[in-house]
Amino acid sequence: MTESSSTRGRLTRRGFLKTAGAAAGVAGLAGVASMATADGWLAPASAEAAPEEHVARTYHQSHCGGMCSLACTVRDGRMVKVQPNGVGNPDFQTICLKGISEVAHIYGKGRVQTPLKRVGERGSGQFEPISWDEALDEVAELIKTTQDAYGRDSIMVLATAEADFGFLAPMLGAQTGGFDGIDVGTGNGLDPAMGFGAGYAMCAPEARDWQRSKLVLTVGSNYCESSLPNVFTFFDAKEAGAHMVTVDPHYSTTASKSDEWIPIEPGTDAALFLGMISHIIDNDLADEDFMAQHSTMPFLVDAETGLLIRDHEEIAPVDEAAEAEPETPEQNPYFVIDPVTGNPVHHTQCDTPAISGTTQVRGRNAVTVWDVLVEGQKPYTVDWAAEITGIPAERIASLAEEYAEGPSSLALGWGGNDKMTNADIAGHAAAVLVAITGNVGKPGAGVGVYVGQSYNSYAPALGAWALPEDWAAAASEVSIYDMPYRENNCHAAIFCGDIVAQHLANMNVTCDWADTLDFIVTMDPYFTEGAKWSDYILPCTSRFEYDEPFGNVKAGYSQIVIQEKIIDPLFEARTDLWIQRELASRLGLKAGIPESSVDRCNAILSTSTEPWVSELTVEKISENGAVWPVPDREVIREVVPDQVFPTPTGRMELYYDGMVPFDQQLPQWEPCTEIADESLRAQFPLQLTNTRTRFRIHNQFYDSDWLQLMYEPLVMLNPADMASRGLETGDVVRVFNDRGEFKVHAAANNAIRPGSVRIYEAATADYTVAGNLQNVTNNTMIERGYDLMCGPVIPFSDTLVEIEKA
Ligand SMILES: Nc1nc2c(c(=O)[nH]1)N[C@H]1C(S)=C(S)[C@@H](COP(=O)(O)OP(=O)(O)OC[C@H]3O[C@@H](n4cnc5c(=O)[nH]c(N)nc54)[C@H](O)[C@@H]3O)O[C@H]1N2
Ligand SMILES: Nc1nc2c(c(=O)[nH]1)N[C@H]1C(S)=C(S)[C@@H](COP(=O)(O)OP(=O)(O)OC[C@H]3O[C@@H](n4cnc5c(=O)[nH]c(N)nc54)[C@H](O)[C@@H]3O)O[C@H]1N2
Ligand code: SF4
Ligand SMILES: [Mo]
Numbered sequence: 001m002t003e004s005s006s007t008r009g010r011l012t013r014r015g016f017l018k019t020a021g022a023a024a025g026v027a028g029l030a031g032v033a034s035m036a037t038a039d040g041w042l043a044p045a046s047a048e049a050a051p052e053e054h055v056a057r058t059y060h061q062s063h064c065g066g067m068c069s070l071a072c073t074v075r076d077g078r079m080v081k082v083q084p085n086g087v088g089n090p091d092f093q094t095i096c097l098k099g100i101s102e103v104a105h106i107y108g109k110g111r112v113q114t115p116l117k118r119v120g121e122r123g124s125g126q127f128e129p130i131s132w133d134e135a136l137d138e139v140a141e142l143i144k145t146t147q148d149a150y151g152r153d154s155i156m157v158l159a160t161a162e163a164d165f166g167f168l169a170p171m172l173g174a175q176t177g178g179f180d181g182i183d184v185g186t187g188n189g190l191d192p193a194m195g196f197g198a199g200y201a202m203c204a205p206e207a208r209d210w211q212r213s214k215l216v217l218t219v220g221s222n223y224c225e226s227s228l229p230n231v232f233t234f235f236d237a238k239e240a241g242a243h244m245v246t247v248d249p250h251y252s253t254t255a256s257k258s259d260e261w262i263p264i265e266p267g268t269d270a271a272l273f274l275g276m277i278s279h280i281i282d283n284d285l286a287d288e289d290f291m292a293q294h295s296t297m298p299f300l301v302d303a304e305t306g307l308l309i310r311d312h313e314e315i316a317p318v319d320e321a322a323e324a325e326p327e328t329p330e331q332n333p334y335f336v337i338d339p340v341t342g343n344p345v346h347h348t349q350c351d352t353p354a355i356s357g358t359t360q361v362r363g364r365n366a367v368t369v370w371d372v373l374v375e376g377q378k379p380y381t382v383d384w385a386a387e388i389t390g391i392p393a394e395r396i397a398s399l400a401e402e403y404a405e406g407p408s409s410l411a412l413g414w415g416g417n418d419k420m421t422n423a424d425i426a427g428h429a430a431a432v433l434v435a436i437t438g439n440v441g442k443p444g445a446g447v448g449v450y451v452g453q454s455y456n457s458y459a460p461a462l463g464a465w466a467l468p469e470d471w472a473a474a475a476s477e478v479s480i481y482d483m484p485y486r487e488n489n490c491h492a493a494i495f496c497g498d499i500v501a502q503h504l505a506n507m508n509v510t511c512d513w514a515d516t517l518d519f520i521v522t523m524d525p526y527f528t529e530g531a532k533w534s535d536y537i538l539p540c541t542s543r544f545e546y547d548e549p550f551g552n553v554k555a556g557y558s559q560i561v562i563q564e565k566i567i568d569p570l571f572e573a574r575t576d577l578w579i580q581r582e583l584a585s586r587l588g589l590k591a592g593i594p595e596s597s598v599d600r601c602n603a604i605l606s607t608s609t610e611p612w613v614s615e616l617t618v619e620k621i622s623e624n625g626a627v628w629p630v631p632d633r634e635v636i637r638e639v640v641p642d643q644v645f646p647t648p649t650g651r652m653e654l655y656y657d658g659m660v661p662f663d664q665q666l667p668q669w670e671p672c673t674e675i676a677d678e679s680l681r682a683q684f685p686l687q688l689t690n691t692r693t694r695f696r697i698h699n700q701f702y703d704s705d706w707l708q709l710m711y712e713p714l715v716m717l718n719p720a721d722m723a724s725r726g727l728e729t730g731d732v733v734r735v736f737n738d739r740g741e742f743k744v745h746a747a748a749n750n751a752i753r754p755g756s757v758r759i760y761e762a763a764t765a766d767y768t769v770a771g772n773l774q775n776v777t778n779n780t781m782i783e784r785g786y787d788l789m790c791g792p793v794i795p796f797s798d799t800l801v802e803i804e805k806a
Helices: 013-022 032-037 042-049 132-150 168-172 185-194 207-212 228-239 253-257 269-282 288-294 369-376 382-389 393-405 423-437 507-514 576-586 597-606 618-623 657-662 678-683 719-724 783-787
Strands: 053-059 069-075 078-084 116-118 127-129 155-159 215-219 243-247 260-262 300-302 335-337 344-346 358-361 364-368 408-412 446-449 492-496 519-524 536-539 550-556 559-564 627-629 686-691 714-717 732-736 741-748 756-760 800-805
Touching: 116 132, 132 155, 132 492, 132 519, 132 536, 132 576, 155 168, 168 576, 185 423, 185 446, 207 228, 207 408, 215 393, 228 243, 228 253, 243 253, 269 369, 269 382, 269 393, 269 423, 288 423, 300 335, 300 358, 300 369, 335 364, 344 358, 364 369, 382 393, 393 408, 393 423, 408 423, 423 446, 550 597, 550 618, 559 618, 597 618, 618 627, 657 783, 678 800, 714 719, 719 741
Parallel strands: 155 492, 215 243, 215 408, 243 260, 408 446, 492 519, 519 536, 686 756, 714 741
Antiparallel strands: 053 069, 053 559, 069 078, 116 127, 116 536, 300 364, 335 344, 358 364, 550 559, 559 627, 686 800, 714 756, 732 741, 732 800
């Protein structure tokens, strides 16, 4: 189909002259000048000089909040230009420098060009090229012998968001590494109250809703970089009169575009929220109607045990394996106080119960959640919060008043306090703040992470290719972040993307563990840091290469986008689908994999639960310009518009029974484990903030020459912290702690909070002066984490370091 979209086939001589003139200086036309001086150049040159040229379209990355549809010009088989596609909703006809730079990046020195087999020590980066047949035969044989010896789940398959390896784990019956401990810090605390968000705090309406907010309070996100193509939404809201306030330790890009920046001590977001909650309670600013009707604030708690009282004891599962369903709130109701009679009744019998009161239920002293909250909040005054956060008490108080008045949006992040050990407490406190002010489920009021797909769009539901019934990934008893530390049955790993360097903290330990595995295979278009620990590296195609007219179909950002073949696979790279098919065929499993990617695309569309999607085909979308916008996207996407939450009770469930052993049934302040450790701080006085940057998507684009001109890995320090260490911008510094070290250049930057250092995450050893950022990051997984929705979060930024001139 890409051929039919050719904009220009053979050129006439006249056409060629015009083009050559217009494009003077463009690579590929070198030689034009000398030809002009040669005799009779018009005659022999014309036939060969007409380049074959066509345009094809593909979606780009999803992890940057973009998934931009890009129109790519191919001339004589080489991709020479990448532009916005210009089809579909105008809001999404975007591109950034990362997309534009792909014309060089996909041909760049970072590509893995052939299958590679390790010859040196693991980690040494020494490999020799081998043929695809050798590589696939040997990998298939290793999979077979390992699974025969240790069971099917002895292989772990892990794939990054950008990889297309969905068949591999189910087909092998491999484990997939359980929870990954990434981006779940805040959601762990927020989502149980909301009833959705999946642990990622993706429970916000789309950001166009901000135009209807009076206050947009951003805490711990820098979406003006981390959702680059959606930044217009921020400015639309600002123009519409929303008060944009950003709370961030550093003067981030988003802070700099906001009406106000409120600097905060890192890792203290929970204290800010707790202080605001107290101020709202103390000044009678709480929305009692919302709390009574739409939250569990009126529910009764047993004063002795701290557990919510239910009609009868919950039936515990007889044995874990049987996994008996717990009773629903209808079958086993909670108790509330009827405001008219003052008696305890089932919550199902009273729509607007009293939010305050004490009573007796079956001889037990009972008190409402609200009363427990009010009592527990007493120590968390605004003065207390000011002490912890470094924000003046008056500003916390006025912010609380403005937030309570509403409608207010609370925009949280994945890159701020999320990456710290106390992140769940901040998420839980945010939920309480939202509930006591009713700032949710109405125009201009929402809470959650507004980055990426949640930021600005509808996500159409796609279907899936039906797998054979006996294809299923194995359960993962131990999550990836615990693999180095806990007994498990993982003997070998297939990593699609860079798991070793990018998905675990404290890399020296990760590498010691990786070295214990029987074999590691990495599948990636690029030679990554983690790939060095592999025994085999298999080169994948980039988004721009395919071996069929269509590669894949994706949904998000209010449209369906497709991947057309732009060019043939480069070097010896093969598509992710081809690699899976070849492995399957060597293992006798080929029948379960689609014969062609076009079949798969059309199955993904036709099996959608949304009728307008199921009627589409990839060919139809291609004819439409490779983009199919969501119908009715003019209407701002809302969540819980009726304020009925998708929780078991339909209310915001703020009281976490399960956290009683940790005294976190309601959010209680706990500082971060590492950065608040005063004795450690005496040794390593600087907190290391990890954030994302517009110049990169995680470890991607390091090897892009164009982007290297803009940025190379460096640490940014406040000028005062530079001066006290005798450092000057441009110095090479050693960043170190007990876990390890790396070396990069340092730069003074007033935007950085004194006592903190900022680095853009994924600083990988091939592009630093020496070593990997991950050598120093904190791998502490707190005990409470294992009882949270998505397991503990990896606290990459709860890290202390010292820095000295190298
Ligand atoms: N120290 C520290 N570490 C962190 C973080 C931090 O803040 N600090 N942040 C964490 C966060 S939030 C996240 S989400 C993770 C993200 O880390 P990753 O999951 O690693 O990031 P991605 O950008 O999704 O994946 C990129 C990898 O996929 C490869 N890739 C791209 N396209 C394809 C393809 O089509 N096929 C295949 N096979 N591979 C492809 C790229 O070459 C690259 O190696 O990093 C985490 N790591
Ligand atoms: N260009 C680009 N875009 C991306 C990505 C990328 O790699 N590149 N990655 C994507 C992914 S996987 C993710 S998870 C998202 C993350 O997107 P965001 O959640 O926006 O995370 P960051 O961009 O890292 O910004 C985090 C901000 O929080 C601040 N911060 C640090 N510590 C604290 C704290 O304790 N409290 C508060 N209040 N603020 C703090 C930092 O200074 C920074 O400004 O971005 C996505 N978008
Ligand atoms: S990297 Fe840039 S061009 Fe590519 S999808 Fe993201 S924002 Fe769009
Ligand atoms: Mo992330």
